[in-house]
Amino acid sequence: MPPLIAGLGVTLQLTLGGxxxxxxxxxxxxxxxxxxxAPVRWLAASYIEVFRGTSxxxxxxxxxxxxxxxxxxxxxxxxxxxxxGLNAGxxxxxxxxxxxxxxxxxxxxxxxxxxxxxxxxxxxxxLPQAVPAMxxxxxxxxxxxxxxxxxxxxxxxxxxxxxxxxxxxxxxxTTEIFSLVLLMYFAAAMVIALLMRLLxxxxxxxxGRVVRSQEQA
Amino acid sequence: MLFDWNYALESLPVLxxxxxxxxxxxxxxxxxxxxxxxxxxLLRRSHIKLISWPTAFVxxxxxxxxxxxxxxxxxxxxxxxxxxxSPLTTGILGLGMHYAAYCSEVYRAGxxxxxxxxxxxxxxxxxxxxxxxxxxxxxxxxxxxxxxxxxYLVAMFKDTPLxxxxxxxxxxxxxKILGAENFRYIEPLTLVGAAxxxxxxxxxxxxxxxxxxLKPYAAT
Numbered sequence: 001m002p003p004l005i006a007g008l009g010v011t012l013q014l015t016l017g018g019x020x021x022x023x024x025x026x027x028x029x030x031x032x033x034x035x036x037x038a039p040v041r042w043l044a045a046s047y048i049e050v051f052r053g054t055s056x057x058x059x060x061x062x063x064x065x066x067x068x069x070x071x072x073x074x075x076x077x078x079x080x081x082x083x084x085g086l087n088a089g090x091x092x093x094x095x096x097x098x099x100x101x102x103x104x105x106x107x108x109x110x111x112x113x114x115x116x117x118x119x120x121x122x123x124x125x126x127l128p129q130a131v132p133a134m135x136x137x138x139x140x141x142x143x144x145x146x147x148x149x150x151x152x153x154x155x156x157x158x159x160x161x162x163x164x165x166x167x168x169x170x171x172x173x174t175t176e177i178f179s180l181v182l183l184m185y186f187a188a189a190m191v192i193a194l195l196m197r198l199l200x201x202x203x204x205x206x207x208g209r210v211v212r213s214q215e216q217a
Numbered sequence: 218m219l220f221d222w223n224y225a226l227e228s229l230p231v232l233x234x235x236x237x238x239x240x241x242x243x244x245x246x247x248x249x250x251x252x253x254x255x256x257x258x259l260l261r262r263s264h265i266k267l268i269s270w271p272t273a274f275v276x277x278x279x280x281x282x283x284x285x286x287x288x289x290x291x292x293x294x295x296x297x298x299x300x301x302x303s304p305l306t307t308g309i310l311g312l313g314m315h316y317a318a319y320c321s322e323v324y325r326a327g328x329x330x331x332x333x334x335x336x337x338x339x340x341x342x343x344x345x346x347x348x349x350x351x352x353x354x355x356x357x358x359x360x361x362x363x364x365x366x367x368x369y370l371v372a373m374f375k376d377t378p379l380x381x382x383x384x385x386x387x388x389x390x391x392x393k394i395l396g397a398e399n400f401r402y403i404e405p406l407t408l409v410g411a412a413x414x415x416x417x418x419x420x421x422x423x424x425x426x427x428x429x430x431l432k433p434y435a436a437t
Contacts, residue, residue, distance in 0.1 A: 065402035149283075150284075150286055178290040
């Protein structure tokens, strides 16, 4: 049990690090996708397509083996956070874009008539209204991210799935160990789902809105 | 030279043989997921709580835990129960079960979007529950959700490299072996990445055209 708890610590570290990077990447790429400058849009679109179009595991191996050739050597945890964050960011960028485009056009027109700059409009008018719509899909992505941390075990770092493998080899209690690991991931996912629901309710309350129940397929 | 084209060309035939396994796993896994997913949806809609509640839990559990751990579980635990399968079969089973849970949610959304009147009409015509669901509801519920199912096909395709963890010789595993033999990972890994990107983009375009074709069936 203690090695699994230590592994859970690394799993959470990967999830939090990946989420932080993912949120930043998603916001930048999502906004860049709506930029008025075409090359910026293309750049964002290619980032999104490349990370959504290839397998997360292949991305991990690629960064792990190819980055050192460019003189950048990162340890497995750093590669894990980098790849998981960029991967989640690519999916998140589409969420950001969708939520921004869902804000009624009238809001933009009103901002123009008030002579707000484009940046001011985005920051003060559009984003505060778009963020609540981003939350439910963001919660789903966060759970995806948690599950993807299991992949990092394949580039060998000590964390939940990997500790389980070592324990299995040592104790041969395969069924118990893997059942426990599955339960731990399940519990972590349930906690994330709960926290996201609380965040949604809190944000809706602070904006004086009623929470609509949104089902995300 | 950073990227050795000759080496890349030489590794291509091996990677293509890996691609065959990848495609095979995707096709069989998806067939399994489509069928089992439908069964899960129907069980979840059962009026008997003893059936519907455990099914809902199983779906939630499969969706909330990592596919890699599920595959390990099948690979290491099934033999202790006396069930031995080849790694590829285990992998297909793992992919199929995981995506069956996702597909069942898609089917559920499709079924729930069918107007109540269709159920009432079926009752009025004295159709039994079985006939109502298979002859009236499902034929209307499935066409609109085909694009969503297609997205999961692409997602499953991108998850097949996980099978390399249980020694299946699919594309990523072949690339890793090549890299270990020649001490050069950049070419095979880049090729694998490119292959995934191309196939995902082609599949996405295919889904979009399918979506356009199915538009007349879309229930709104």
